[in-house]
Amino acid sequence: MDEALLRSLTPDVITALVRRGADFAAAEDAVQDALVEAVRVWPADRPRDAKGWLVTVAWRKFLDAARSDAARRRREDRAEEEPPPGPAPAVDDTLQLYFLCAHPSLTPASAVALTLRAVGGLTTRQIARAYLVPEPTMAQRISRAKRTVAGARFDRPGDVATVLRVLYLVFNEGYSGEVDLAAEAVRLTRQLAAAVDHPEAAGLLALMLLHHARRAARTAADGSLVPLAEQDRGRWDTALIAEGVGILQSALARDRLGEFQAQAAIAALHADAPTAEETDWAQIVEWYDELARLTDSPIVRLNRAVAVGEADGPRAGLAALAGLDASLPRHTAVAAYLHERDGDTATAARLYAEAAHKAPNLAERDHLTRQAARLNRAGRTRP
Template sequence: MDEALLRTLTPEVIGVLVRRGADFAAAEDAFQDSLVEAVRVWRDDPPRDPKGWLVTVAWRKFLDATRADASRRRREVAVDAEPEPEPGEAVDDTLRLYFLCAHPSLTPASAVALTLRAVGGLTTRQIAQAYLVPEATMAQRISRAKRTVAGVRFDRPGDVATVLRVLYLVFNEGYSGDVDLAAEAIRITRQLAAITDHEEVAGLLALMLLHHARRPARTGPDGRLVPLADQDRGRWDTGMIAEGVDVLQKALARDRLGEYQAQAAVAALHADAQTAAETDWVQIVEWYDELVHLTDSPVARLNRAVAVGEADGPRAGLTALASLDPALPRHTAVAAYLHERDGDPATAARLYSQAAQSASNLAEREHLTRQAARLNARLRG
């Protein structure tokens, strides 16, 4: 069976069942049953229309399950042998499923898991391995999420911003287990971009592409984290960069700026520089000004302080940093970097050591520890 095709068809088929009246949990269960049947049948008798076949079988599985439940009233539904999707059906149904998986009643973790399962077509085991949790734990999380959205009906447009936040969370998980979540987020966001005309969907896709293009250079042969300024730019994926820039330019041309477009513009300026020294930090500061105006995000302000330090000097960066909460993640690491650039290695070494203690992952902790050791060795020498 074509696994890539099945992953693409997953949200389309589940979306059809939900629109026909199945609640989400029942629709997802029926679809899984139809996949079991497909494994048994397709090798010897592949269907002309895989989606139509899956819709037919899944709907029958749903009806069988419904009729088997004596506490629920019977439904009389006419089902064609192999129904052809109506014009626009796949678009409407799949988009509805995106909004369902990003329902505001779900926690971010549950929304991400449900999106990977129902929209991404991943198995519970794959999602569990990606998040480094037992399969039973992930199954419970998905089951709770399905119960939460059971019975939800969409009588008005969903919140695109919520969908994008969920996809952004998936992308930021990066890679673990046997599922590349960053690549998976790009695949799902491409799908969303193909079925909805929204500039921020394009902005998020551009942002993902531009960041992912730098991935081969982010770690050295020994697995150590390589900061952006020290990366071998020859290892960046120029094709992915070109695609990201093209997607971004088309989104910006619509003159409806959003936070993902602004972030993508910053990433594009980094990608455009042949060397770290050629980075246009003045423009980057301007884009961060736009981002702060749009979101008033402390993280955006922190990143702006770094950019100001590069554009106007470390003292200016430290001044911008002073107005921010020191408890903000990466605040201490940024302060260490700016103090080092300002010629104060003792303070920088101390701050790098502090930052290492609160680092969110092992690679970052090791990088910050090495920075502190490097400066302490210089001070001793």
């Protein structure tokens, strides 16, 4: 059974049913039933037109459900004649499905879950495992999201920026359990970038590829985090880097700079450096300045403080950090790093330990704890 094929066909089949008159929630349920039927039937009798088969079976499933529900009788009457079987039209409506799943009335978490379910073709169990929540919890989240967009139709363009934000959230979840969300986000963003003429879609794809290229070097054999400066650059995926840089250059040439393009430019400068010491930190600071202008984000300014510390020295980095809210995520860890660079190891050790208590995940907490322990050991052995 070609699971990848089924997942790739899911959004088109859902959209075909919506265009025939099904509401989104009913269409999505019917398509899931059709996918189950495909898993049962296809190994022995695979159809020539896989999409057409799924559309036909899903439409029958939808009509069966409609007939059993008196509240849906009028909708059934409008569509009482089943369209004849045959090749499905080669129309890609996936873009509209992206917009629907990133509907502004949905919370970010619900938009992510619905996108993975309807566009990505993942099961509720897979999504729940990826997000480390019970399956019933994820099922409720997806059901609420489907009810929220049930009345929406594919009759107006959606907001590409919202879709990109949802895909960025998916990518940042990385990898958990049986579902590689980073790879899934790359796949869906490739699909989006091919369907929409938007430089920020290309920028996000480039950013994902450039970050994904470093994935193998980010953790040691024992699962511990490896900071960027200490990573074995020979383990970086040069093909992904080259592809990401090429996509970014094409996007930047359109002179419509956006935040994902700026982030990708920073990632490209890291990828271009043969060693950490050869990183062009001055240019990275310039890109952070552009990014801060575009977003006015305190997190961007926090990352800029690190870059300033590398380009102009730790005192300059601490000065840039001084104007930021100390409650920002990673603020304490950044302060610890800059104090260590400045030679104040006692303060750095204390801040690393404090940052470890605030860490959002176990891997980061362990890394910060080790940094504090390293400096404390060095302090005890120093004459």
